[in-house]
Structures are given as C-alpha cells and as structure tokens.
Amino acid sequence: MRYVYPTACHASLAAEVEAMLRAALTDLSSSGALPGQAEQFPFTVEKPRDPAHGEVATNVALSLAKVVGKAPRDLASLIVDVLEARLDQDSYIDAIEVAGPGFINFRTNARYLADVVCGIAKAPLGSRWAECRQPRSVLIEFVSANPTGPMLVVNARAAALGDVYCRLLNRTGHRASSEYYVNDAGGQIRTLGRSLEARVRQAAGDDVPFPEDGYPGDYLRDLANDYLAVCGPVEGPGDEERWMRMGDWAAARILSEQKALLERYGVTFDRWTHESAIRSGPGTEEVLDILCKRGYLYEKDDALWLRSTAYQDDKDRVLVKSDGSYTYLLPDLAYHMDKFDRGFDRVINIWGPDHHGYIQRMRAGLAAMGYPEENFEVIISQWVRLLSGGKEVSMSKRGGTYVTMDELLDEVGRDAARFFFLMRSASSPLDFDLDLAKEQSNENPVYYAQYAHARIAGILEGARGRGVNVPSAEEVNRDALALLGAPEELALVRRLADFPGEMVAAAESLEPHRLATYVLGVAAEFHSFYTECRVLGEDAALTRARLHLCQASARVVAEVLGLLGVTAPNRM
C-alpha cells in the first residue's frame, strides 16, 4: 500500500483485508490447494454498495475461479476457511461469509466503529489523514490569467481547482507549491499599451480612433483616468517605446488587482513568475542549446524550429521567428526547465480548453530536452457557462458583455462559488446557475453541507447550556461508543470511515469533486441521524456516545469544507 492511515478508517480496513487475503492465498498455494501463480493474481477489495453485504468485500474467488478450475463459490469457501483460521483477536473483522456469485464479504465488530469515531474526533483540524510512502515535490501552476483585463469566471474555476489540489497533495504527504505565471511580455502588452494610449487621449478630449485589435473593455477607460492623474496626458504620435511602457504600466496595475481579487477568493500563490524575467534571463538560450545539442533544432525559412514531431506532435513548431523574436513556446519551455531545476519532480498545469492544442508541443519540447514526460501533467479546466433565469448569460469579450470574477463573488459569495466549481469534474463544461448559487435556501447544495456543521455546533452549544458535560476526545472510549447501534448511527459512522480514503482518492486522481459529493453524503447521513436520534436525551451514557459521534461528524465536515476552501459555520 502506498498510503499509511494514522486513524482507523475504511481504507486501513481494506488494507488489512487485502493483506489477509494475500497471506491466505500464499497458504493455499504452498499447501498445493492452489497453483503457485494464484498468489499474484489480481483482485479487488472494496466497499460494497449495499451495507447488507458487509463493510468490505472481495471478488478474489470470482477472478481466480477460472485459472484454478473451481466453481467461484467453492473456491470462496476454501479461502474463507483459511481466513477464519487466521483471524486474530485484535482484528476488526468479525465474520466472513460467501455471498452471491462468489463474493467474500467481511463484517466488522463494534470495536471498529468505535475506533473510527475516536480516531477522527481526536485528530486535530488540518491533520494529515493519510501519509504517502513515496512523497513527491509538486508544483501546481494555475490561473495565470493575462494581465490585459479583468479575470473572468473561468479563472475563478481554475483558482478553486488549483488551490484544492495544493491542499489535497499537502495533506496526503506530498509537498505542493502554487505558482502563477504572469504573461507580461510579447505582443499583448504592446496591444494593451496602444489601447491604453487611445483611451488616455480620448479621456483628455482627443477624438482618436481605438485600435482595431485593442482591448475594448471599459476597465481601460478607468485605467486611462488613473493614468492621466498619475502620469499626465500623452503628446504626439505613439511609438513602440511608449506603447511598451504604457503596456507595462497597465499590466502592473491589472496584476495587482488580480492579486487582490484572488486574495479575496482565499487563494494564495507561493510564487509569481514573470514571463518578462524568463525572457530576459539565460533560460531561453539554454533551452536552445540543449535542444540543439540533442538534435531537435533546425533552421528553415529564417526561423528556428523545434522537431516536436519526434514526440508525437502534429507538426514542428517555431521557437525563434524569422524576425529574431521568440514565440510563446520558447520562454515557456525555459520556464518549465526552471520548474524542474528548482527541484520539483511533478509539474502540474491547469489550463483552459483553448490551450488543449498546446499540450502536445509543450510535452514534446520537454521530452526533447530530456525531461521524463510523465512528470508533466496538464489539467484542462473546461468552460463555464453562466445561467440566469434559466438562460445563458452571453459572454462576449468583444462586445464587452462578460461576467467578471469580481462580479461573480459579489453575486454569489466565495463559499457558493467555490463549492459550485468544485462539485463538477474539471473536464466537464460547467453550467453555473447564478440564481441557485445565490439562493439562501434548501435548494442550494453548499448550504446543505454547511447546515450539518451548524446543526452540530448548535447541539454542542445546547449541551453546554444545559450543563451537560461535553466529552473530550480522550474521555470517550470503546465501551461508551458501543452504545451506538441505530441504523442511522451506523450509517453515519460508516460514512465517516470513508473520509481518509476519499481524500486520497481525490488527491490521486486530482478530482476534488469527489470530496464535494462525499461531504454532501456525510451531511445527508448526519441529517438523517439528527432526525431519528435525539442526542441530548435522558440516558447520560447514550448522550455521551452521540455527542462524540457529533464531534467526529463535525470534524469531517469541517475538514472537507476546509479542503475545498469553503467555510464551516457554527451558526446559520
């Protein structure tokens, strides 16, 4: 197993069962009951959908039946006999049975449930719930919006994703850093400068035309007024030098607004790397040197080309244009070389769907430089379509009718925005229902999860108010928790036990939407429990057990919401 789980949970239980099965198979093959290769045969150990099938189930007999030449159920009972003989007193496993077409189901004892609740309640908030045995040093680059205009709703989606990736990886034993690449160089800065110049002149009363390929948004009119106030009017015809200077000025202003907005969203970056610095540094020439030495560089039509077709790209790519300037790819390769040189052994980028065609050339370039391809990953964060009143909000940057990230946060708030983005997998285009996200009602899933946390806080407060001693984690033991037995209680504990495994699964697959789904499940189990099981009751021992279950539930809800960057309120 690649992960160690410090608390009792379903993942550690599954690991225990898998080890038992491996040992049993070894026994059987060394006694000649099974052929030798049976030991290595693949099988799965998982949680059955139906709780009636026990806590853990395996298909080992089904997948082995054919090579062994036995009926699955017969083989299963053979294995069960060995397993039962090996069961020791400390095991969480209580009963093992053959079921259905040949599954082996494992049932757990009360000690397992008690340890789950205890372990979770005792762990401090922000604990490492799982420790990877092969930790990696991961760099996650995301958002990296052009400093030529306000950030849009898609940027908010990427920000939420990258932020959670970092936390997930750090909490599962890896070392992850976040980084923002500032595209403050190249033609777009010049375009930005020309656009600003035109707006400044217009603001000063000159009737000058706006550049055809300029950035039309109103934000540049505001910036132009600031520019006038700070730098004064512009005189005479523009030239390259002035456009670049004005472009730099505007980009710096826009960048600081982006930083502030991301901060408001709760997303921080460990480092901001500027494309301009990469371009002026030695990296770009180094990349060319390396590629040249390795034979992946050639000249054609006065330009320098990367032979990316050697690594499955559709066509070769220009790195240095015929006018001597660099394409976007060259500094980007230098940037990624820098990432690896800084010691990161796993580099993840979150890009928009418009960059999908860019992945292969980047991968090819890095491979040509000798970096292992598998250390470079790109997550495509798909588009967001905004819906209001059941209709699509048209998003035309050209027409200036787009919704900015700023406006989104004003509209729906940080918690709802983040939760909505994280509810869906990054690879799916997202329909963001503004009305639903704004709604402070039962229809809004984010409140459903938060409400569970607030309810628990209410119970704990109520207990204190009535003079009930709220037990600390250390005070509750297995015996006290053995009183938990109602179906709703058991279902809730079973769900809590999934948490460390769910977190690892989300981290490994980089799919935080699993956690959103999971926390809604925990909330659902809690709400059922709340309805059926009175916590603050007559029976003091039962009250203590349930208070402890409440604390463990609150801990899990808070942990998951925290991972997602959503607050866990005590009152709603």
Add this chain to the structure above:
RNA sequence: GCGCCCGUAGCUCAGCCCGGAUAGAGCAUCUGACUUCUAAUCAGGUGGUCGGAGGUUCAAAUCCUCCCGGGCGCGCCA
C-alpha cells in the same frame, strides 16, 4: 480532416481511470413529519433501451472497435 471533452431519470450531474451483487444523488413532481438539540431538515412514491451497434468476459454504464449527436482546439498569437 486530425486531436480532446461531453452524451446516464423531465432538468443538472455522480459512478467509468481500476469491470462485479437490484444503476445513484440533487432539482422538479406527488404523499407524509416541526409544543422537542436550527424544517436551510427528514421519511416515502413517481421517473432509466446508461446516445447506437458490435466485440471481450462467468459478469459491461465501466474495457475494445465502429457509428451518431453536442462543444472546443488545430498561428512565425499569447
């Protein structure tokens, strides 16, 4: 044309990577539950040829092939 994403209940989606036991949620809709720790809640009903067709398998929403529909990308732009 090539590449990627999507197609599962009326709507929005999970499940697919790594095949398992009667395919799950939420919304909508219908029926019930607040003198009790928060009803922003709960219990239950209705609703499915998992886009289609083949194939692999003891077993396919899941893996393979082909096809259909929707979205996006294929610059010496960034």
